[in-house]
Amino acid sequence: MLRRLKIAYSLYNLFNRKRLDHNVAAYDKLGLEKTYFSPVSSKDFEGKDPAKLKEGKPAIRVTETELYRSLPAADRASVDAFEEVGYCVLPNFIDAEVADRINEEIDRMVKDGTLTYQYNSKLMFAIRHSDRLRDLWTNERLTEFLSALLQGRARLFQSINFTQGSQQKTHSDSIHMTTFPLGGLLGVWLALEDIGPDQGPLHYYPGSHKMPYYLNPEYDNEGDWWRTGEKLYGDYEKMIAEKVAATDYERKTFLAKKGDLFIWHANLLHGGEPHLNKELTRKSMVLHYFDVERVCYHEITQRPALM
Ligand SMILES: O=C(O)CCC(=O)C(=O)O
Numbered sequence: 268m269l270r271r272l273k274i275a276y277s278l279y280n281l282f283n284r285k286r287l288d289h290n291v292a293a294y295d296k297l298g299l300e301k302t303y304f305s306p307v308s309s310k311d312f313e314g315k316d317p318a319k320l321k322e323g324k325p326a327i328r329v330t331e332t333e334l335y336r337s338l339p340a341a342d343r344a345s346v347d348a349f350e351e352v353g354y355c356v357l358p359n360f361i362d363a364e365v366a367d368r369i370n371e372e373i374d375r376m377v378k379d380g381t382l383t384y385q386y387n388s389k390l391m392f393a394i395r396h397s398d399r400l401r402d403l404w405t406n407e408r409l410t411e412f413l414s415a416l417l418q419g420r421a422r423l424f425q426s427i428n429f430t431q432g433s434q435q436k437t438h439s440d441s442i443h444m445t446t447f448p449l450g451g452l453l454g455v456w457l458a459l460e461d462i463g464p465d466q467g468p469l470h471y472y473p474g475s476h477k478m479p480y481y482l483n484p485e486y487d488n489e490g491d492w493w494r495t496g497e498k499l500y501g502d503y504e505k506m507i508a509e510k511v512a513a514t515d516y517e518r519k520t521f522l523a524k525k526g527d528l529f530i531w532h533a534n535l536l537h538g539g540e541p542h543l544n545k546e547l548t549r550k551s552m553v554l555h556y557f558d559v560e561r562v563c564y565h566e567i568t569q570r571p572a573l574m
Pocket of ligand 1: 429434435440454467468469537538553
């Protein structure tokens with residue numbers, strides 16, 4: 268019950284001004300009477316003009332970025348198709364030796380207790396504990412490329428490492444990490460070893476990012492002025508399963524080689540396949556980037572995102 272009280276989140280957020288200031292300028296531009304710690308959800312933006320947030324800010328095209336220009340033709344073609352299919356694949360993006368060093372660093376942080384498994388299989392925010400990891404994912408070349416894909420300003424928000432498959436049911440990240448206007452998020456997924464069909468590979472539905480964004484109102488999870496919605500996450504997953512079953516989108520799995528990168532759109536439906544052979548690991552790392560030129564928040568809990 269306490270977890271649903273908006274006042275509890277607001278009190279916590281009251282003491283995190285620096286990490287929440289990013290939304291304030293956007294609230295002003297949109298004419299929203301909110302402070303940095305106020306609850307926020309999609310219903311706040313009804314009738315608001317998203318163009319107000321991007322006034323006078325021409326974004327660079329992805330084809331002009333240094334990273335894109337350095338890619339082999341096949342990878343460029345994958346990036347070119349991003350808008351159409353909702354993802355792109357950059358094979359061998361990271362050298363095997365760099366992947367090994369990431370694995371060593373994660374192992375060390377698990378052994379010394381810096382990282383502990385949460386939500387079954389997730390090692391959250393390793394980037395907060397390792398300069399090397401953070402630098403790898405915040406370098407200028409990658410940031411420029413991701414900013415161009417977002418048509419905004421990409422900022423690394425979160426990392427999650429896995430040693431076992433997530434087995435997470437199909438979802439869109441936009442219920443967890445949401446923006447106004449919608450679509451200001453990218454998922455960047457790195458294989459830290461070869462991942463076969465029995466190791467719980469990533470699954471995804473090409474083109475599904477063009478489906479509507481299914482947020483709190485679509486599964487009756489809006490709550491009221493003092494409480495967030497009462498639905499369970501399983502209710503969200505059930506709704507998504509029904510929505511996707513009513514379409515022709517095809518489910519695919521990403522059988523990755525160590526060092527391969529998969530980038531997905533904010534609304535691409537994806538998840539983790541069952542991890543069938545538990546004797547094998549499934550080492551991977553996922554990074555989520557927000558476009559900080561938009562309002563960045565969590566629709567499901569109606570909280571502003573702590574950057
Ligand atoms: O790696 C996986 O199995 C799924 C990860 C995922 O769904 C996510 O981070 O949003």
